[in-house]
Amino acid sequence: MPKWIRGHASGFRIVISAVATVTSVLLAVLPVVSVIKVSAPVTASVVLFAMYLWAELGHSESSVQQAHVKDLQDFAGWAEQVVGLTHGFDFSTPKAKSFRAHFPKLGKEIDDWNGLMRQLPPIDARFVEFTNIEEPMRLGLGANTALPSMLNLVARGFLSLPNQTWQVQSGWIQAINQGTYAVVPLPPDEASTCKLISDVWDSLTTVDEKPAVQEYQAMHRKVEALRATLNDGLRTVQAKHRPEGHCDLCPT
Numbered sequence: 084m085p086k087w088i089r090g091h092a093s094g095f096r097i098v099i100s101a102v103a104t105v106t107s108v109l110l111a112v113l114p115v116v117s118v119i120k121v122s123a124p125v126t127a128s129v130v131l132f133a134m135y136l137w138a139e140l141g142h143s144e145s146s147v148q149q150a151h152v153k154d155l156q157d158f159a160g161w162a163e164q165v166v167g168l169t170h171g172f173d174f175s176t177p178k179a180k181s182f183r184a185h186f187p188k189l190g191k192e193i194d195d196w197n198g199l200m201r202q203l204p205p206i207d208a209r210f211v212e213f214t215n216i217e218e219p220m221r222l223g224l225g226a227n228t229a230l231p232s233m234l235n236l237v238a239r240g241f242l243s244l245p246n247q248t249w250q251v252q253s254g255w256i257q258a259i260n261q262g263t264y265a266v267v268p269l270p271p272d273e274a275s276t277c278k279l280i281s282d283v284w285d286s287l288t289t290v291d292e293k294p295a296v297q298e299y300q301a302m303h304r305k306v307e308a309l310r311a312t313l314n315d316g317l318r319t320v321q322a323k324h325r326p327e328g329h330c331d332l333c334p335t
C-alpha cells in the first residue's frame with residue numbers, strides 16, 4: 084500500500100463506517116415501499132464519499148510531493164553549508180542519490196568538488212611547508228620570525244607589500260601597516276643586515292613564482308570558481324518548487 088494511503092487509512096475507515104451507519108439507519112426506518120426514495124440519500128452519501136476521496140487523494144499527493152521537494156531543498160541547503168566550509172561530503176546517501184537524479188549537472192559538480200577536496204590537503208600542506216619551514220630555513224631564520232605569516236598572506240593576496248612601513252625597533256626589523264610584523268631579528272653588523280633585508284625582500288616579492296605557491300594558488304582558484312558555480316546552483320534548487328526530473332523517492 085502506498086505511503087500516502089497508509090497515512091489516511093484510518094480516515095477512510097471512519098468515513099466508510101459513517102456512510103454505512105447512515106445508510107443502514109435510513110433503510111431500517113423507512114418502509115420497504117420507499118426504497119425508491121431511499122436511493123436519493125444513498126446516492127447523496129455515495130457522491131459525498133466520492134468527493135471526500137477525491138479531495139483526500141489530491142491533498143495527500145500534494146503534501147507528499149511538497150515533503151519531497153523540501154527534502155531536495157534541504158539537501159541543497161546542507162550542501163551549500165558544506166561547500167562554504169571547504170569540506171567534501173558524503174554523496175552516496177539515498178537523499179544524495181535522489182538529489183543527483185533530479186539535478187545531474189549539480190551532481191557532477193559535487194563530484195568535482197569532492198575531487199578537489201581530496202586534492203586540497205597535500206597541496207595546502209606543501210604550501211605551508213614552503214612558507215613555514217623551507218623558506219625561513221633557506222634564509223637562516225628560526226621559527227619565531229614573522230616571515231612565514233607574511234609569505235602566507237602575500238601569496239594569498241591578503242597583504243600588500245607596498246603598503247608596509249619598515250622600521251627597526253627593539254632589535255627587530257619590523258613591517259607595519261594595520262598590524263606589526265616582527266619580520267626578522269636585526270643582525271649584529273651592517274653587512275649581514277643588508278644581506279638579510281635584501282633576502283627577505285626578495286623572498287616576499289617573488290613568493291608568487293615559487294612552485295608550491297603556484298600550485299596552491301591554481302588549486303584555490305579552481306576551488307573558488309567551483310564554489311561560486313555550486314552556490315548558484317544550490318541556491319536555485321532551494322528556491323525551486325517544481326524540481327525537474329524524477330528519482331526513486333518521487334511520490335508516484
Ligand SMILES: [Zn+2]
Nearest residue numbers: 329330332333
Ligand atoms: Zn524525486
